[in-house]
Amino acid sequence: MFRRLSRWTVAVPLTLALAAGLSGCGGDDSGGASGAASGGSGKTLTVFAAASLTESFTELGRTFESAHPGTKVRFNFGSSATLAQQITQGAPADVFAAASPATMKTVTDASLATAPATFVRNRLEIAVPADNPAKVDDLRDLADSKVKVALCAEQVPCGAAAAKALDAAxxxxxPVTLEQDVKATLTKVELGEVDAALVYRTDVLAAGGKVKGIGFPEADKAINDYPIAALSKAPAADLARQFVQLVLSAQGKSVMAKAGFDVP
Amino acid sequence: MLTPRPGSSSGSAGSKGSAGRGRARRDSGPAGRVPWVLVVPALVALVFLVAPLAGLLVRAPWSTLATRLAEPQVLTALRLSLVTATLATVLCLLLGVPLAWVLARVDFPGRRLVRALVTVPLVLPPVVGGVALLLVLGRRGLVGQWLDSAFGITLPFTTTGVVLAEAFVAMPFLVISVEGALRAADLRFEEAAATLGASRWTVFHRVTLPLIAPGVVAGAVLCWARALGEFGATITFAGNFPGRTQTMPLAVYLALETEPEAAIVLSLVLLAVSILVLASLRDRWVTSP
Structure with a gap:
């Protein structure tokens, strides 16, 4: 009896998990259908955005949903390069917000978006654990071999910016590790596995009190522009334009500034 | 070639299928007609598994393949992958075979729970596994802070860390296969040895181990393959640094950020090497007589 039961206890959740995974990847149909069921004229807006926009865009998404009753905003947060590839491979996205002009260029080169607008800039900070065990207080301390440093890999925007800033200085x-994205780099600081890392100021703020941010003058040489564009094949083209307008509006700018971005 | 007969309903095909299976079992010759209710899904499964591979081959930048392969980073990552996956497999064998033996041969309370716990790394997303390893073995981890203060050993960001992360994720594959082999093995050989005065240890290494050798090898091969492809736990626990902790899957992931073509080349290398190793092992060991 127990053996039979245990087989089911494995099989049932597995099947459910698979079904959930499948429906999660099923595109707009399921989201649109449930939106229509609950909100009448329901539509779904799909926004692909850089991981560093997670907190600020989630907030703007809620603002957008309350301004457009019945509309659901879905986010796909991730590495800008990965998102750009998903879009060029035909992922059904309406808006793309990238953490670097280079990743946006992949999408505009494929004629999938025109005239992206730079909506924020992000600057690097030194992130150290809250107790700052290696007593780091400026960029020069990172060159000390006794200080364990995590950087982003140069293939991702935060890594390219870090290389530029260190060059300028x-x-x-x-470094002991070259992480795959800025959040992974920050995690290593939060867990105290490294003494310092170069991450964006917005990530330091998002981590709350778990890490301390230290600004440094060379960060001015490695400012990252964030472009945003409504995609030309957007399934929800009107909503896409309106969302971009919201991000560029005074209200959008105040949300972005609160998250630690430089707003042009 | 097996062609399904058109127009036959699934019900009748099913009953014919079971009859065919019975016949096949009796004479085990080629006479048994293979039921198409099994063949069609089997073909779908095969296409589903092989099509992505074909996609890689089609999109591979064949003209620049040689120059891309000559880059020193590729060889460094490949060597590190092979070394760490092999060391992880050795570690899994040293610890996992005894664990499988205990699970299969020793009756103790909570055995079912222990068996379920062994499979945890199978269901845990590898990245979570990596974080869990950091929480235990990291510089501020439960065990790690003691390792650091007492011996000055820190495991994250080292090649040892890569081996540990791979072993953590791959060990269940070995334990499950070996335990299955142990349960299928005929107990009478072990009992005979015991009645002749052999100790349990002697029985284990003189009788049991040779008896289940194919199962152990099969488990080790699975374990090695899983370790070779390991990504999430490795990048989380051991980080990513060329020559020290950057294995092939990590190199592939980062190449994908900027140069998808380079990522395809790296994937092909990894695939070719693993298919070579697995095929040679399969022919020699895994195929049951």
């Missing part, structure tokens, strides 16, 4: 830093 004429410093050679030997």
């Amino acid at each position: 004429g410093l050679k830093v030997e």
Whole structure:
């Protein structure tokens, strides 16, 4: 009896998980259908956005939903390069907000978006654990071989920016790891596995009290522009334009500034 | 070639299918007609598994393949992958075979619970596994802070860390296969050895182990393959640094950020090497007589 039961206890959740996974990837149909059932003229807006926009865009998404009753905003947060590839491979996205002009260029080069607008800029900070065990207080301390440093890999925007800033300071830093994205880099600081990391100011703010941010003048040499564009094949083209307008509006700017972005 | 007969309903095909299976079992010759209710899904499964591979081959930048392969980073990552996956497999064998033996041969309270716990790394997303490893073995982890203060050993961001992360994720594959082999093995050999005065240890390494050798090898092969492809736990626990902790899957992931073509080349190398190793092992060991 127990053996039979235990087989089911494995099989049933597995099947459910698979079904959930499938429906989650099923595109707009399911979301649109449930939106229609609950809100009448329900539509879904799908926004692909850089991971560093998670907090600010989630808030703007709620603002957008309350301004457009019945509309659901779905987000796909991730590495800008990955998102750009998903879009060029035909993912059904309405808006793309990237953490670097280079990743947006992948999408505009494929004629999937025109005239992206730079809506915010992000600057690097040194992130250290709250108790700052290695007593780091400026960029030069990262070059000390006793200080364990995590950087983003140069293939991702935060890594390219870090390399630029360290170059500008004429410093050679030997990191213990080159992380795949900025959130992974920050996690290593939060867990105290490294003494310092170069991440965006917005990520330091989002981490709350778990890490301390230290600004440094060379960050001015490595400012990251964030472009946003409504996609030309957007299934919900009107909503896409309106969402971009919201991000560029005074209200959008105040949300972005609160998250730690430089607003042009 | 097996062609399904058109127009036959699934019901009648099903009953014919079971009759065919019975016949096949008796004479095990080619006479048994294979039921199409099994063949069609089997073909779908095969296409489903092989099509992505074909996609990689089609999109591979064949003209620049040689120059891309000559890059030193590729070889470094490949060597690190092979070394760490092999070390992880050795570690899994040293610890996992005894665990499988205990699960299969020793009756103790809570055995079912322990068996379920062994499979946890199978269902845990590898990234979570990596975070869990950091929480235990990291510089501020439960065990790690003691390792650091007493011996000055820190495991994250080291090649040892890669081996540990791979072993954590791959060990259930070995334990499950070996335990299955142990349960299927004929107990009478072990009992005979015991009645002749052999100790349990002697029985284990002189009788049981040779008896289940194919199961152990099959488990080790699965374990090695899983370790070779390991990504999430490795990048979370051991980080990513060329030559030290950047294995092939990590190199593939980062290449994908900027150069999808380079990522395809790296994937092909990994695939070719693993198919080579697995095929040679399969022919020699895994195929049951």
